[in-house]
Amino acid sequence: IPFDLQDVIWDYQRMAGGQEVDGFALDTEVGLFAMKREQVHKWLRPFQKARIEVDIVQLSPLSIYNFITYDQLAEGMEGQEFDPDSPPESVVVLSMGTDSTDLVVTNGYRVWQRSIPLGGNHFTKQLTKDLKLTFAKAEHLKRNAREAEDPKTLFQAMRPVFNDLVTEVQRSVTFFQQIDRKAKIRGIIVLGNTTKLPGLKQYLGKNLGYDVLPFEKFKRLSGEPISTPSFKDNSMSFGVCYGLCLQALEESSLTTNLVPREILTERLIRSKKPWTVAGVALLLLAFSFNYFFIENVHKDTRQDVWESSLNKAKQVEQTVSTNKSTDGQKVSQLEFVKTLGEQVAGNRDRRLTWLELLKAVNESLPHNPEFGPGHRYPNDYPYTKRPELYVDYVESKYFDDLSTYFTDEVKKKYLEGYGAIKEREKALAENQPVPPVTPPADGQPVDGAPPADGSAPDGTTGEAVAADGTADANAAAAEAEVTWPTGPGWVIELKGHHYFNGDPRTWGATHVRNTLLWNLEKGTVALPVPGSEPVEFTMKEMGIGFPLIAVSSEIDQKHTIKNPEAEQSAQMAGGPGGFGMPPGAQGPGAQLPGARLSGSATLPGGAAGDPPKEVPLSFKAPKYDFVVQFCWQETLLTKRLDERKKLEEEQNPTTEANPDDVVMNP
Incomplete structure (x- = not known):
């Protein structure tokens, strides 16, 4: 059973057949049947x-x-012992429903079943799709296919569903025969009202290669209702009901029952209640007689000796009760004041939480101090040396419990990045070299890096070069120290890209981990606090954590960005579409802000009348796309400050002053 036993309701039964020799069961199979508890x-x-x-x-x-073993196969099973080396021939039963088909393969002693997701509605939906009909019209045509104006077109439209059904049945039967190689298929029995579809049985028999066994009536049912037209018209769909009735009459081969045990226990207790009440009544009567006899003896004792002590005890009890009542009122007033204060301060803080989140995200993005306001020409500052992350969108989703978000796949992705972050943190603490986040100050590529134009072999995955097994080892070590979040919270998703793909040690996903993920995990953000200077908060204090790369793409080494000067050059040579030049570029990247454009017909870097210099049409910018997700559990500013104050008090406890040491000035 591929589920926790606490999540399923299960039952078992010894199957028919097998032998018992000297008290030992031989060639015996036990059927174990289960269903998910929530479905039951x-x-x-x-x-x-x-x-x-x-x-x-x-x-x-x-x-x-x-139903099959009792009504259709009972004659062949009477007086016959099951031989595992030469089992009886099996039949394939197809019970076609509205949305699915139950496939059962059995020889009376063994059973194998599978559910096929094809039913009567699939034929109707196919007609609505191919013939552009409403569902009701298509259902009517399906039920009256022979009376349709063009039956051939109708059947041609339903042929894909016929083919899918045959394929699924063939695959299921082949799989069963691979499991039980001694099994032989005698034929097919088709049940369900869908079998009334003209030509379905003949199509199955022709394409499956097995005889479709006739099923016209129930062999072991009798009575006047059996012969009524309504019963005959719907007899093909009574198989499940028939089998369930047989089990209720204790005439079935399988007697397993998936009614939850707690319901059966509740019914048993309810049935025993009258007897329980009677027993309790008898006990109460016995206790009453016992009390009567004891009280009869107790009334002869003197109570005036205890009168004064009892009065004092009552006074003390009244005093205690009064004090408790007063204390309860004070506690209630204190709780009311605390709640009121939290609401007043919380409403102010809640207006700032999303602004604080956006600032935290913005502070986590890499900022190059050498790349100030304005635009840098790509020839002077190539795209492969620009560490900026370009955010395409920011989305959010609320979870009532964040544990539902952390599936095994999400945990695996987080642990991979967390392990790398721990290694980087350890290297920084020990003053060891770590992969650079930005290019060297002299603008030259580091040793072993590819050219600054971003050229690299095709098919690069965006992951930095690392020793085999390092990521798995880091993830395994990190899993033991990670406590996954629970409770309500948000999952924030950022989709973006970058062109910082000139060095294999820092390109692609590695650059995202070294910058954005590192800052979201270990960074800080300065936020304004009313009445004081801005306060530096960690991402953990902000409720931000567990960043991971949800989607990582390969680096597009062929990606380019158009040069706006090339377009200007083309315009000055005769305008867009002029002689010897392509049409003017339009669309994304066609014009970059702050491009070095001249107001005259002189190309950049030349004087009027000089020969035009060769201007590149585009700049190579290897592009890496990514999607980053992280968790955010809102933490109000007031709560953050209170927790920081408590932490400071715990770290620096103050000593209470001794009244005898206080000096009073006259």
């Missing part, structure tokens, strides 16, 4: 609201198995 309670809830007690809960494929 979901289907029982309407009955509980209607106060209808459900006695049996069974899987529909197993009800079909009970």
